[in-house]
Amino acid sequence: MDGEIPRELAEEMDSFDPLAEFRNRFIITNPHMIYLDGNSLGRLPAATPDFLDAVVRKDWGAGLVRSWQTWIDWAGCLGDRLAVHALGARPGEVTLSDSTSVNIYKLAAAALDAAPDRGTVIIDADDFPTNRYVMQGLAAQRKLTPRAVQSHVDNGLDLDVLRAALDDDVALIVLSLVSYRCGALLDMAAVNVAAREVGALVLWDLSHAVGVIPIALNAVGADLAVGCTYKYLNGGPGSPAFLYVRTELQPVLQQPIWGWFGQRDQFQMGSDYDPLGHIERFLVGTPPLLSLAAVDPALTLMEQADVTRVREKGMRLGQLIVELADRWLPSHGFRLASPRRAEHRGSHVSLAHPDAWRVCQSLAEDASVICDFRVPDRLRIGPSPVYTRFVDVWDAMDRLRDLVANRSYERFPQERTRVT
């Protein structure tokens, strides 16, 4: 596409958007503020406050401990829905539990225990920190060699780089389907095939993909996966993570934290740990019920939106960012720091700029555009197709252009303060 992209074009794209009405199903208190950080914390669904208030007042307040008769099944029920709707897996293969970090630990440890003769784990040197750290810990504790493959900083992991790192000493490969920084989308099927050729398992972190990328865990032969529910799934801050274990692997993998929620006949309170045979063996302790509850109305909304439509719109939103950036920003010191083609990206786009930290601050405070910053110099722009309009992207890029043209960001200190 050459030539100018007028705002009217974005308006026209919105007028043909089959997901347009979904924006009304979120609480948007400040219409002037443009929120492009759905990759970090999704917006509040309109149904959530009342749903949660009913759980608090009716279930907890009136039902009290008796409500555990139903609560105890929620993690599994939500897991089943997530399996079918968002992950291309079967009921009984997914549950919600703990944080993503704890789930990576549990599944990775289980996978390593199942391959005691192998001494190498593969991580991506550019992966989200917790994935690398948890695997560094497991490697140190088990005297394994962590072998870090190097992603391309803007285009993600090259499959040939990964293949070159594989041999029959590799027990486990841990990768993110969508890179948290550059947004690169990996070919899950190809990675799984390459892993299987050397007899390694793959543990996928789907945090930056779930809800915006159609995922087919069964079809691509995925072994293990984890992910957040608070990004594009809009489950609320720190909502419990999910974990997936392929049916055939469930009875042969044992996770290391032998908590009572994984115990057969839990309330028999037997003397010895005897884990359940299915996905619940990967549970540990009592789930944080209020945070778990908020996932329910969010998931209902996403089921109705349909991830295939979400992906189609997400690719268009991303392409609009790229094309506006191409036209408006190079002369102001910006560079695209994500794969150029929509098929190779998740839902967020990163731009590199030497003053990205100050630009990000100024965007929020001077222009009411919320993006986020990632070290060293990335502005991460994460539209969420269920509530982000094409005009939001156009307006945000327009405000960004003005701001860098005026250099208004220079009033912010260069030193970074703590951000999320």
Place this chain on the structure above:
Amino acid sequence: MDGEIPRELAEEMDSFDPLAEFRNRFIITNPHMIYLDGNSLGRLPAATPDFLDAVVRKDWGAGLVRSWQTWIDWAGCLGDRLAVHALGARPGEVTLSDSTSVNIYKLAAAALDAAPDRGTVIIDADDFPTNRYVMQGLAAQRKLTPRAVQSHVDNGLDLDVLRAALDDDVALIVLSLVSYRCGALLDMAAVNVAAREVGALVLWDLSHAVGVIPIALNAVGADLAVGCTYKYLNGGPGSPAFLYVRTELQPVLQQPIWGWFGQRDQFQMGSDYDPLGHIERFLVGTPPLLSLAAVDPALTLMEQADVTRVREKGMRLGQLIVELADRWLPSHGFRLASPRRAEHRGSHVSLAHPDAWRVCQSLAEDASVICDFRVPDRLRIGPSPVYTRFVDVWDAMDRLRDLVANRSYERFPQERTRVT
């Protein structure tokens, strides 16, 4: 106390109760229902629904990702308050994180790593299941010997039994301050002294004690502790657990799940795990914020109630249960299954009865008295002094007496269904 105990005596005790007004600070939808399961799930504080709704609508809905600037400190702030108010510890020694089971795993693994030359862990064969199972797992993974000491079924662990099990091969002792089943209260100082004599660490589970027993972790030289916030602290179903690590131990213990919330300069996203030097090194991943938030108003209420007053009333409530049981229930097949003296118990009292399961069901459905059942034959009665009145205990025991006299519980099936 001999002779009959008339209801008027309970009324009089309520009229002199300095905590009486605290009952009004809970939401009580059904005044006829008597709730004596505060040892499992505490009631809903009246301040909680609005507090949580504000977190949902204002912090999440309007503030969105920017709210993490304050949220990120909540676990530590709540931990500091809990340390000072309820645990006799210093700010910086307690934080909220994960479930109790995951915290036991983290702290126990850290303690075992610090004593690589020792091969034995001590557990209580009658401890809450998750404590035993987690330690069985760690022992199996590290080829250690789990040595189970046997509690007295009604009176808890005898210190001499524990002492006889200690030698200089013991790395760690895991015990509950208050037994989940019989309610026996251990002498924490004496256990810590005995452990120190053989150079072992002690990990205390305070779940059934915190909020009803004044705890002085620093004064009794406690090393490590964990516990729930959803029982007597009323933090809501599955609210995040706390963990305590004595200041001096913090820099020398390393927990095994190397998540990004334990990382120095977390958002620098450095290449290698480099844990913080203080209590936050025991954190792992993003906390379940809504469940965490509900702990705040609950803790405010408990701070104002004051745990010393709570304990005084709790002892009287328990004694009233024991004395009414003595008078009314032996002829109906009941036996006291808890320590007889209030100083040796937590806040709950257990009664043994061959049909305890059916009695518990009938109490709930026919008499609107909510207690709980524990295998094999225990009815567990858990008043919570901040909202349980003396007349509640009198009425509950009166209804129990009628119910067993009429044998109305016999209409319930003997076979147990799943309960919590």
